Amino acid sequence: MKILRQFTIILVISFLGEGIKMLIPLPIPSSVWGLVLMLAALQFGIVKVEQVKEASSFLIEIMPVMFIPAGVGLITAWPVLKPVFVPVMIITAFSTVIVMAVTGIVTQKMIKMGRNGEDENVSD
Amino acid sequence: MKTFLIDSVFFGAGISLIAYEIGLLAKRKFRMAIFNPLLIAIFCVIGILMVLKIDYKDYDKGAQYLSYLLTPATVCLAIPLYEQLTLLRKNLKAVAAGILSGVLSSLVSVFVLAKLFSLSHEMYVTMLPKSITTAIGMGISEELGGIATITVAVIVITGVLGNIFSDIICKCFKITQPVAKGLAIGTSAHAMGTAKAMELGPVEGAMSSLAIAVAGLLTVIGASVFAGWM
Numbered sequence: 001m002k003i004l005r006q007f008t009i010i011l012v013i014s015f016l017g018e019g020i021k022m023l024i025p026l027p028i029p030s031s032v033w034g035l036v037l038m039l040a041a042l043q044f045g046i047v048k049v050e051q052v053k054e055a056s057s058f059l060i061e062i063m064p065v066m067f068i069p070a071g072v073g074l075i076t077a078w079p080v081l082k083p084v085f086v087p088v089m090i091i092t093a094f095s096t097v098i099v100m101a102v103t104g105i106v107t108q109k110m111i112k113m114g115r116n117g118e119d120e121n122v123s124d
Numbered sequence: 125m126k127t128f129l130i131d132s133v134f135f136g137a138g139i140s141l142i143a144y145e146i147g148l149l150a151k152r153k154f155r156m157a158i159f160n161p162l163l164i165a166i167f168c169v170i171g172i173l174m175v176l177k178i179d180y181k182d183y184d185k186g187a188q189y190l191s192y193l194l195t196p197a198t199v200c201l202a203i204p205l206y207e208q209l210t211l212l213r214k215n216l217k218a219v220a221a222g223i224l225s226g227v228l229s230s231l232v233s234v235f236v237l238a239k240l241f242s243l244s245h246e247m248y249v250t251m252l253p254k255s256i257t258t259a260i261g262m263g264i265s266e267e268l269g270g271i272a273t274i275t276v277a278v279i280v281i282t283g284v285l286g287n288i289f290s291d292i293i294c295k296c297f298k299i300t301q302p303v304a305k306g307l308a309i310g311t312s313a314h315a316m317g318t319a320k321a322m323e324l325g326p327v328e329g330a331m332s333s334l335a336i337a338v339a340g341l342l343t344v345i346g347a348s349v350f351a352g353w354m
Contacts, residue, residue, distance in 0.1 A: 007196075010196045010199055010200060011196060013199050014195050014196045014199050017195070017199065018195075026344070027259075027260055027262075027263025027264055027267060027344055028260060028263075028340070028341065028344070029195075029257065029259030029260055029263075030195055030259075031194065031195040031198035031199060031257075031259060032198070032257070032259075032260065032336070032337050032340060032341075034195065034196075034198065034199035034202075035198055035199055035201055035202045035205075035333070035336075035337055036202075036337065037199075037202075038199050038200070038202035038203070038206075039202040039205060039206055042202065042203070042206040043206065043209075049203060049206065049207065052200070052203060053203070055200075056200035056203045059193060059196055059197040059200045060197060060200050060201065060203075060204070060322055060329070061322070062193075062197075063194075063197050063315070063318075063319040063322070064144070064161060064162045064287070064316075064319040064320075065140065065141065065144050065165075065190055066190050066191060066193050066194045066197060067162060067194075067280070067283065067315075067316050067319070068140045068143070068144065068162065068165050068166055068169060068187065068190060069136070069140065069183075069184060069187040069188065069190055069191045070191065070258065070276070070280050071162065071163075071165075071166035071280055071284065072140075072166055072169045072170055072173070072180065072183065072187070073180060073184075073276070073280070074166075074170075074277050074280060074281075075170055075173070075174075075180060076180045076273075077273045077274060077276065077277040080271065080273050080274055081273075081274055081277050084243075084247060084274070087237075087241040087243065088247075088251070088274070088278060089281070090237070090241075091233075091234060091237040091238065091241065091251055091254075092251075092254060092278055092281050092282055092285070093285060094233060094237060095230060095233040095234055095237065095254060095255070095282075096254075096255065096282050096285050096286060096312050096313065097289075097293055097312075098229050098230075098233045099226050099229050099230045099233065099255050099308075099311055099312035100226075100286070100290065100293050100294070100297075100299075100308045100309065100311070100312035100313070101293065101296075101297045101299075101308070102225050102226055102229040103222050103223065103225060103226030103229070103304075103307050103308040103311040103312060103335075104222070104294060104297060104299030104304045104305060104307065104308030105297060105299065105304075106218075106221055106222045106225040106226070107215075107218050107219065107221070107222030107301070107303060107304035107307050107308070108299055108300075108301045108304035110215075110217060110218030110221050110222065111215055111218045111301055111303060111304065112301075114215070114217065114218060
């Protein structure tokens, strides 16, 4: 029954996320609202990590499987995608690499700068 | 036989899971990034549907139960994130700067490349939300007058690319710090990338989850500004 209770908590929070989405007219999906709610619930001690641990680890572990239907769904978009396929693919590939590189490099540089600053303070 | 498969509610989910098992086997056997279980599973299922001439909507009758789990799974990403909250607070400035620069570079790169290929305004706004999670991206695309079907396709392709190549790209650009790696993957390849980041480690996974939400929200604002530029 423990795992069932964990799923119950997760589904209730997902449902509350849906509720917020309905009330607030922004293009923010219920999953993101739910993520914020879950984080708040953990932070304020309403939900404890042990109360959702196993079920959440399971769901996160099998997450790639949940994207298979969306990936297969590309075949339905193919007629619309076909005429623009080459430029779209090139833009997508380039942009993905650029975003990953920029985000990673900026974060890494900033963390290193922060650490160096700390070290100087220590040596002072 | 075909009517049976079309009517079955277990066929879609069943072949998806079997295809994923095949993907896992191939990954274990060849140990190369291109043998990505998700990519292999997608190709296997597409192949099966084409050979058996089964419509996507009939496949989705069963497969939708896999997609159904996406919302609760995304909600669960809060847990690894919560466990890394101290680390997040310690690196707050770096994290904020990283995601912000990532979102800007996404919008700028789509803008420049769209100009280069002289895409129409419609295609340009369709591509703008390519790096963020499907539900937010679709909303933005519709709002700005894009083609939602293509936006979803581009988001999925981005996610698959991120899932396959994130390890290699991080190595190429010498991104080794776990926080930086996680943010890089999540900002560029949303939840599909995050699925990969989770395999790399708890810090990578948590930071990637954070990036899905923050980059998604920043793109809502950013895309509406960039849409006016072309």
